[in-house]
Amino acid sequence: MAEAPFNKHFPVSWEELHRNAKALAWRLIDRGPWKGIIAITRGGMVPAAIIARELEIRMIDTVCVSSYDHQQQRNATILKGVEGANAGDGEGWLIIDDLVDTGKTAEIVRKMLPKAHFATVYAKPAGRPLVDTFITEVSQDTWIHFPWDIELQFSQPIAKQRNG
Ligand SMILES: O=P(O)(O)OC[C@H]1O[C@H](OP(=O)(O)OP(=O)(O)O)[C@H](O)[C@@H]1O
Ligand SMILES: O=c1[nH]c(=O)c2nc[nH]c2[nH]1
Ligand SMILES: [Mg+2]
Structure with missing residues (x-):
């Protein structure tokens, strides 16, 4: 697939992620009770852990999907489904x-668990219709940099970045 043009960059700190995952937990608590959480690896595991702590959910399983090599999207591969969780059609389950982004991953997991509630911390417009609950929307040409993918380093002044 062609390289997506990500013109904007949205770095997220651990504190911001924690705060936003907690905000998501606040939105989800009244929609429960939940039978358990299905985290989509690997990125979903971090917010899933925070939400599980806040909602006191101890039943957690994973769906293992891989679809990006950094910013390059390729065909999604399902490495593991949810056989262990006995989640049926997903009724009463939370997918985190x-x-x-494009919604490809969400589409695949929704097919596995059509009645589950799908929640994410961030959403881009193309994927937004596939999510039941999210916290922050960013534009389609923005790349979100999660805290586990980045480290502190020198940053070019904006003027230099714009002048090339
Ligand atoms: O809406 P989409 O276009 O499908 O993109 C969203 C998915 O892409 C990223 O996962 P990725 O496949 O990069 O794996 P990772 O979570 O292991 O980093 C992200 O964590 C979502 O799961
Ligand atoms: O770290 C990430 N940031 C993103 O914006 C994104 N979109 C798809 N997959 C992604 N991974
Ligand atoms: Mg992922």
Whole structure:
């Protein structure tokens, strides 16, 4: 697939992620009770852990999907489904991911668990219709940099970045 043009960059700190995942937990608590959480690996595991702590959910399983090599999207591969969780059609279950971008990953997981509630911390417009609950929307040409993918380093002044 062609490289997506990500013109904007949206770095997220651990504190921001924690705060936003907690905000998501606040939105989800009244929609429960939940039978358990299905985290979409790997990005979904971090918000899933925070939400599980806040909602006192101890039943957690994973769906293992891989679809990006950094910013390059390729065909999604399902490495593991949810056989262990006995989640049936997903009724009463919460699916957690860090974000929806094109919505490809969400589409695949929704097919596995059509009645589950799909929640993410971030959403881009193309994926937004596939999510039941999210916290922050960013534009489609924005790349979100999660805290586990980045480290502190020198940053060019904006003027230099714009002048090339
Ligand atoms: O809406 P989409 O276009 O499908 O993109 C969203 C998915 O892409 C990222 O996962 P990725 O496949 O990069 O794997 P990772 O979570 O292991 O980093 C992200 O964590 C979402 O799961
Ligand atoms: O770290 C990430 N940031 C993103 O914006 C994104 N979109 C798809 N997959 C992604 N991973
Ligand atoms: Mg992911």
